[in-house]
Amino acid sequence: MRIFVVLTTFLLVSFNCFSQTQCEEKDNLAQQKGVRFDSYNNGFSVTGHGRLYFYSAPDVACKNKDTFIVPGDVVNAYLDFNGYYSVMYFRGDGSQVEGWVKSSRLKENGTGNGPKQ
Numbered sequence: 652m653r654i655f656v657v658l659t660t661f662l663l664v665s666f667n668c669f670s671q672t673q674c675e676e677k678d679n680l681a682q683q684k685g686v687r688f689d690s691y692n693n694g695f696s697v698t699g700h701g702r703l704y705f706y707s708a709p710d711v712a713c714k715n716k717d718t719f720i721v722p723g724d725v726v727n728a729y730l731d732f733n734g735y736y737s738v739m740y741f742r743g744d745g746s747q748v749e750g751w752v753k754s755s756r757l758k759e760n761g762t763g764n765g766p767k768q
Contacts, residue, residue: 670712677708681751685730685737694762695736697724703757705750709735718748725760726752 697703702719709732720726720740730737735751742748 671707674706674708674710674713677710677713678751681709681730681732681735681737685732687730688728692759692761693728694760695726695728695738695757696760697722697726697756698758699756703752705748705752706735707750709733709737709751713751715750718750720752725762726757728757 697720699722702721703724705715705718705720707713707715724740726736726738726740728736728738731754732751734754736754736757737751738749738757740748
């Protein structure tokens with residue numbers, strides 16, 4: 652039984668490391684191949700219902716379950732790749748969050764976004 656627990660733990664840890672590596676590779680590819688937005692008109696508003704989660708790479712397997720934005724939040728988009736936008740979001744305290752979100756939940760608002768003064 653003890654060997655089973657150790658082996659299962661090893662496999663789970665190995666899988667998580669492999670997934671993280673895959674996400675890093677996918678992010679690097681998207682950074683190279685993604686279509687860049689015009690920096691003067693890259694503001695988008697979150698639409699729809701519920702949370703819009705961040706991803707470390709433009710792939711459903713790279714979801715960050717702890718980081719999200721909600722309808723009405725505003726982001727700056729920098730890259731478009733495979734149905735995801737690479738974005739930056741400024742929190743109320745001025746800190747920023749960067750990552751990928753599903754582009755289908757964003758609507759162009761004709762502005763840029765910056766930290767709130």
